[in-house]
Amino acid sequence: MAGSRHDTAAPRPTSRDVARAAGVSQATVSLVLGGKWQGRVAEPTAERVRAAARDLGYRPNLAARNLRLGRTRTALLVVPALTNEFFARVHTGAARVAARHGFGVVLYPAPDVTAPARDPFDSARASLDGVLASSMASEALAAIRGDELPLVMLDSDPAHSLGAATVNLDIAQGMRLAAEHLLALGHRDVLHLAADISSWTFDVRRDALRSALHGTGARLTTARAALAVDAARTAAEAALTASGARPTAVICDDDVLAAGACKAARRLGLHVPDDLSVTGFDDLTLATAVEPELTTVALPAERFGEQGMDTLIAVLDGRTPEPRPLPVRLVVRGSTAQGPGPRR
Amino acid sequence: MAGSRHDTAAPRPTSRDVARAAGVSQATVSLVLGGKWQGRVAEPTAERVRAAARDLGYRPNLAARNLRLGRTRTALLVVPALTNEFFARVHTGAARVAARHGFGVVLYPAPDVTAPARDPFDSARASLDGVLASSMASEALAAIRGDELPLVMLDSDPAHSLGAATVNLDIAQGMRLAAEHLLALGHRDVLHLAADISSWTFDVRRDALRSALHGTGARLTTARAALAVDAARTAAEAALTASGARPTAVICDDDVLAAGACKAARRLGLHVPDDLSVTGFDDLTLATAVEPELTTVALPAERFGEQGMDTLIAVLDGRTPEPRPLPVRLVVRGSTAQGPGPRR
DNA sequence: CCCGCGAAGTTATACGTACAACGTGAGGCG
């Protein structure tokens, strides 16, 4: 009557159905399809089982398998926001490695993690084998259930990841590269436009900048903004019109912020890069979409996700891989140019 | 020796442990915690059970529950690429609704869906209750396992979604709005820069443009490009320098393409919007990051995801909600301006 | 006075799988 194609509701065949069709016991089916039949089942029998499984369109019931094995081959990936292209790329890498090992990935966008005081793992309907937690929400996460599941932290504060394996991008090196690039161009008054996120991330970046500029006579000022174009434009506009010498270069924590800085410059009648150099971070699609194209620090986001998942799987296997920060590189494009230089 | 905090390997408490602690049977625990204890269990007993569960930190084993109930409260979301901000937003909406109904969402990025001839569902380690498939890869997906799971199609070709419920954005209306906007500005020679994706999507958009321009004396040409800034720039540059009258406006299938078109204009010495009007689609972060800000068609991406998941859940409940296309709206910004007009 | 009935639990079972432990012939060897 309903006319749907789900009328028949043909129940999915089980391993027992396959066994019946192949004329063997259910255990034999499990052995053959589980790949552990070496020397336990004769080849002709094994082939008969495989054929029966194929004919019936048999697919093992994951819930039953998970229950039996006590693990799910599923990992949770916690990110601040998937709409941030960087994290989408991290997910891509993590999911690729996971698939290679027969693992699935469930996503948890962190913003809600702390707010509703709900258990973050409730939303992950699958039971989980482990957690891959990206920095920004990891403090909250670690506090909530840090030691209940194997955990790998992505780029997080060592102070908050006690005992958990960590995978890092060399963020500090990225900031240094940007700073040195601007120094080489003759800039001596630099604004750091920072993303308004976790304090640890902020500290790492600012400290790296400070040490890079130390002893060069360059001046460093700081402004913070939420991770959005408008917020960045507003903050940059304020910082660039503040009393005192106007910075000739802006180092941004993110390409999105850099885009905002460029808009601020335009509003103030400054030309990028001639009047103001701007550097971004992440090398998102955005970086080459704007005019001029952004000089930015390219992060191996997918490799980051891959290595994170590799590490998690290693931890699950009882191994402990040595943490080695992933290298970053500076991509020089059109948003940076010669500054006032040392001629002053 | 290993020194890890997983040494003790304390096995998670089961409902039986809770039962023992509360001095009741396992069945009673299940009744109380399952919420079906009305009139079956006295309040003091129920409270004792809840207290015991809390003390032990009991969490039900999802694998066992899934096995018992035969459903998983997990849906698969198939998207072409998560790095596309639009789909990240769709996911956000879908996940929100899913969470509200106690559902989880597993993601499947489609690109690989057809290539390796692997079963796409293998990568979803959880068993699934249903599938939410976004347009672009849905043909392949539907072909592979269309009728094995309840399916809801997002913005897909009706011809390929036989029997499956569908949720649509009013893409055609979006194209009409853009076309009418340009017509009103006096443009009579329009280039359609199309995304090189599914042919159905392309047809819908082109047909909408054609009908909107029909009878206005306006000329429509078409170029296609992969969904990337560089590809779009190249294609636009070629189309704008082709023989014949140069278009005075470009309607793009996506903001990313629009950014590429703007870059092409700049290379050709054309000013946007004075010499060339450009419209985008989707209203991504990108749209306000570039200069000038893009006039674009804003899509309710999150609502789209929400409605998709709502529909899937309705289908799982045996209901059949009427499909109603989600409205889109034109956001006029700085990338469009008066064209040559009817003065000619 | 006894029967029935509702309240408050309990016992038993099934979901589908993986694997430990147990047959069971046939052939080799002392």
Added chain:
DNA sequence: CGCCTCACGTTGTACGTATAACTTCGCGGG
């Protein structure tokens, strides 16, 4: 010739949960 071994399976059980079917007991009505 009897026993051991090996190749090839099979039988049985447990994973943790939800729920149908059953028990037990107190109490009110006929």
